[in-house]
Amino acid sequence: MRGSGAGGNALLGNAVVGLAFIGNAFALSCTPPTRYEQPSALRGYEILITRRDSLGQGIADGLERRGFRVRRWVRGGGRPAAYLLTFTFREVEPPAVTWLHLRLADTRTGAIVAAVSAPLDSLGATTLERARAIVDSLAASPVLGRQISPP
Secondary structure (H helix, E strand, O other): OOOOOHHHHHHHHHHHHHHHHHHHHHHHHHOOOOOOOOOOOHHHOEEEOOOOOHHHHHHHHHHHHOOOEEEOOOOOOOOOEEEEEEEEEEOOOOOOOEEEEEEEEEOOOOOEEEEEEEEHHHHOOOHHHHHHHHHHHHHHOOOOOOOEOOO
16 A cells, blocks of 8 residues: 655655765865964965976975975865966957966965966076076065955
C-alpha cells in the first residue's frame, strides 16, 4: 500500500538539513580561531612569485637578496603572503608608451599592499636591469606600512 508521500518528503528534508549541518560544521572547523590581522609592513609577508620567466625569477632573487621571504609555489596556511601580479599596458595615443604595472596583493584579503608602475623603457634595457629597478622601487616604497586601496 502506497503512502501519501509526506513521509518521504520529510525524510528527504531531514537528510538535507543534516548534510547542511555537517557541511557548515566542516567549513567552520577549517577557519582560523582568530581574526586575520594584516602585517603592518611589506616585510611581514612572504612574497609569492609563481612566474617562471626571467623577470619573475629576477624579482624573486632580488627580493631574497634584500631580506624578503620569497615563496615560489602556492601552499595553504602559514604566514601571511602577498602574491606578485604583473601586467603591461600600452597607450593608444602617440607616443604609445608601454607601462609595466606590478602589484603585491594580500592572498587572504585581496588588498593591494604594494605597487609599482613605470614606463617599460625607463626600467632598463635588459630583464636583469628591469628586475633590479622593480626591487629597488619596492624596497624604497614609502607605502610599505600602509594599505593601498584600489581606485
